[in-house]
Amino acid sequence: MKIKFCGGTEEVTGANYLIEYKDIKFLIDCGLIQRENVCEIENFEDFPYNPEEIKFVLITHAHLDHIGRLPKLFYDGFKGEIISTLPTKDLAKEILLDANKVIYEKCKNLNLNVEKIYNEETVEKILNKWRTVNYHEIIKIEDLEIEFFDAGHILGSAFIKIKDENKKVVFSGDLGNIDPILKPTEPLPNCDYLILESTYGDRFHENLENRKDILEDIIENTIKEKRALIIPAFALERSQEVLYDIVDLIENKKVPEVKIFLDSPLAVRIFRIYDKYPEFFNEEAKNFFVHRDLVDLNYVEIIYEAEEFYKIVNFPNPKIIISSSGMLQGGRIINVIKNFIEDEKTTILFVGYQTKGSLGRKLLEGAKEIYLDNEKYNVKAKIEKLLSYSGHKDQKALIDWIFPRRFEIKKIYLVQGEENAKRVLKFKIQDYLGINVEIPYKNQEIDL
Ligand SMILES: [Zn+2]
Secondary structure, three states: OOEEEEEEEOOOOOOEEEEEEEOOOEEOOOOOOOOOOOHHHHHHOOOOOOOHOEEEOOOOOHHHHHHOOOHHHHHHHOOEEEOOOOHHHHHHHHHHHHHHHHHHHHHHOOOHHHHOOOOOHHHHHHHHOEEOOOOOOEEEOOOEEEEEEEEEOOOOOEEEEEOOOOEEEEEOOOOOOOOOOOOOOOOOOOOEEEEEEEEEEOOOOOOOHHHHHHHHHHHHHHHHHOOOEEOOOOOHHHHHHHHHHHHHHHHHOOOOOOOOEEOOOOHHHHHHHHHHOHHHEEEEHHHHHHHOOOOOOEEEEEEOOHHHHHHHOOOOOOOEEEEEEOOOOOOOHHHHHHHOOOOOOOEEEEEEOOOOOOOOHHHOOOOEEEEEEEEEEOOOOOOEEEEEEEEOOOOHHHHHHHHHHHHOEEEEEEEEOOOHHHHHHHHHHHHHHEEEEEOOOOOEEEOO
16 A cells, blocks of 8 residues: 655645555545635645546545545546545535635636636536445445544544555544534544644643633623623534534523624534534534524524624624634634724634634734734734634644554654644654654655
């Protein structure tokens, strides 16, 4: 078995791994490269393989940095199948359709054939070629056995085990943190080689155990001081998690009822997909959702059209506004920020990682003034963070996950992390678990 690390080596995003086995070639993930921009120009460059020769693509989960180059793969001649869990397919449809708009907006002036690659027709074509599998259903291809395990990262997410005659390889995809809705990550099965994500390889989640208590305090303050609480959150997973925790606090009378605006049509569409798959939830969440539909509660109001934004502005404090994108890199949240950031009665609560260069990062680092559409805004709002709502395992959780298999694993390859995260995690694994670790470079090939 040969593996080529075609993406996900230099950064967290752009996961793309080519596997050659006997006379078949297939991929694991085909993700968009995203740094400060939603979409980098490299995404339109040729793949380091011929897409026509690829038989199939295994998809770990529906985040754009794992599926966002599928349209390009089809455009370049791929004719095989996509394989994933059923929720991943459903979510991928919404994420790809939404990406069409965003990528077109960002790249339309670059002469890159964007509209020919990212359009509804291509998404349709991709979905027609998309086959679904259950966790633990074994797919047999020649002498290979492929198995999906629950990664607990987002709905339907998987880590994937590939077994040939004499070895087993696991691709971690992204591995979930403690999630209010989903089941925890399944234990790592016996394997010889592990391709491991390292997003939080050098960090520890603060306040992981008591994040809901902190959220409770922040909401209590919002109500007592009649504030507007703005929570920028990604439409997929983070919006669902945060809204679920807030509603749970209200329904259990830990905090008084308060108006919540969900200012993200994509998040609502994703909620509808969640509704279809309660068997993927943990017991507590399953019981909760049997009795309630989060987006139909009378104190939760959905803002479908951008023109309805006045409803948020006109509603008197206290109120909570959940809007995306999570790092303030565009989307509805920009309008929210423009309207509320100069008001001392506003709290902005960050619940996820803010990448370098993003507006979210600047605010977290204490910026006193910011520019939006060339207009200056003074930051009067109070900035708070609760970053342990992250969807990724931190260093400790990664080590704990590998620990039971430390005598079986021959080597670990670190991917999907920034330079420092990989370096720190490498030493930690070597030191503490005694496993050999390599950090592959872009397009490196290894023979297993
Ligand atoms: Zn992910």
